[in-house]
Amino acid sequence: MDFISAFMVNSTVQAITPILLAALAGCLCGRVGVFNIAMEGQLLIGAFCAVAGSHYTGSAALGVAAALVGTVVFSLILAYGATVFRGDAVVICIGMNLLAAGLTAYLLRQLFGVSGVFSDPNIAELAKIRISSIQSIPWLGWIVSRQTVLTYLCWALTAIVAYVLFRTPVGLRMRGVGEDPEAAQSMGVDVRRYRVVTVLVAGALTGLGGAQLSLGTVGIFSEGMSAGRGWIAVVAVMLGRDNPLLAALACVLFGIADALSVKLQSQGLPNQLTDIVPYVVTLAALVVSYRRKRDRRPASAEAAAA
Template identity: 35%
Template structure:
């Protein structure tokens, strides 16, 4: 009986929180000087004065709060959740609190004694820019895996979306043309994924890996030949998407520029998250989708064409990833370069898993990864003594720690990567 109780105890979350608490303690012990915090943005009509904080004092407060959160997580774990829903809410709050304080604590530590300012608003704007393709990719993964298809090919779909988006915008000299061709390119890769994994029952993970290699090879070939020879006509950044500033909302301190002064692609992302969060769990389409991913035989029994449902939704989801890939080029004002997606498709998969196959959860995880990368970009301007290689590792370390420490007892759809054969 004692062994059964021990098996129910998982120390992953308390252990991860303890690591975060120790990091904050290390920051507090080594922070010397004051940190200048900048909350204003040059695109806003008013100016917010910089805040000057004594870094060590704030970090010690963070440490105490993180210690309390960690102790609560241990108590919640040992009592095996006897506090019910309130206890689970407090435990989730503790996780979020420690995660935020660890990242902010690192910023305060890096900015202590620096001549530069911690430009928090700019970091948040960069977070949205970095997170947008991750969110589109993770939404693609959510739809595919909910219907029973593992979409490892997100990386390739982001890549071809970036390629097709800038090529179409450059050729037609119209930025919105890229918003049409990018999802079509992603849907094409999704069609290949559905063809081999659904129709011919090839292992979905193998197909996804092969498609990623195919997309990388094709885009590299065409970039080195077709695009390079006709750069002004097929690969220019002159026709990128412009930012759309929403009056009033964009003037909200700190979060206004982050959320309401973005391109149409970011606003499409907002809509996609809300629509999928509602329709996957509150519509007939979503019920059929989840039935095919959980129990395809039962779905077939009630008249659902399982393989057709899987095929169509895999193509739909892949078009979302292709649309997200367009952000690397026309959404960011950049021309296409080799391997411009740079592994973001795999981070999107991690965000989907961390978000427990839910659009809102995937959104939160992707934003967390995006913020980690934005912090990594900010650090060199604050603290030149931190090795650049260590800074570049931050987003990937966050990915590993989050998936290993916070996923817990998440369960994927029962029939994913299992072909349905009548």
């Protein structure tokens, strides 16, 4: 059995994209002290808005724009709920996830008269970029030359987010807001504004992930199609400790697991079994991370005592 193939690697890169974009959003929110676990709902809103925009306009680019606008508007709930109204971010995010699931299902029936899955020839999918100079090269052509623009963009955004966070004054202020908001406020930093703007920017990133999920992969919308990817992104953020580069490495692991589940299903295994592969890998990563942290604690305690 040709288990590892160029097609599987291509699928892995595609699977990483929405998770990585959501993880970048989580890293940004974490750096300003907002614990964002609403990425599941934000991905779903982005996917729905992308399909709706593409269907009504016939343009994939306008579909992506609709995903950006829709997810940013949806993110206002967290941006103002957790800052201006000082609500509990975790409670707000759980409510947003539930709202996204119910709202997209309701709008699917109201706008398109269907339930479950919406598929239509008028939906313009994101084109795969084919680079003629490397397209014929085995493996490399499949990996690099057959991706959407959002896949290339997500890796560029990873570098940009890391640079902004760790190499610019804006990033320094963002980290200060998250680590000690009172000290940042005393230095003249508008903590509330930084948090609101960051959450909205994070919403835009997750909207791009939702657009990739619906227009870049399958060209349809189905209820609950985020399928836990937002929660996997939350785990990637936790494993990466709000560092976008480390979170990206975690996303690669989860993307491989996602593509592996699809490969196993194509080999005849029941989907009830293959669908759990990404979540098993996620739980295993959390267990390993926890054990490593626990093993370090005695050494650090002894060093502190000395």
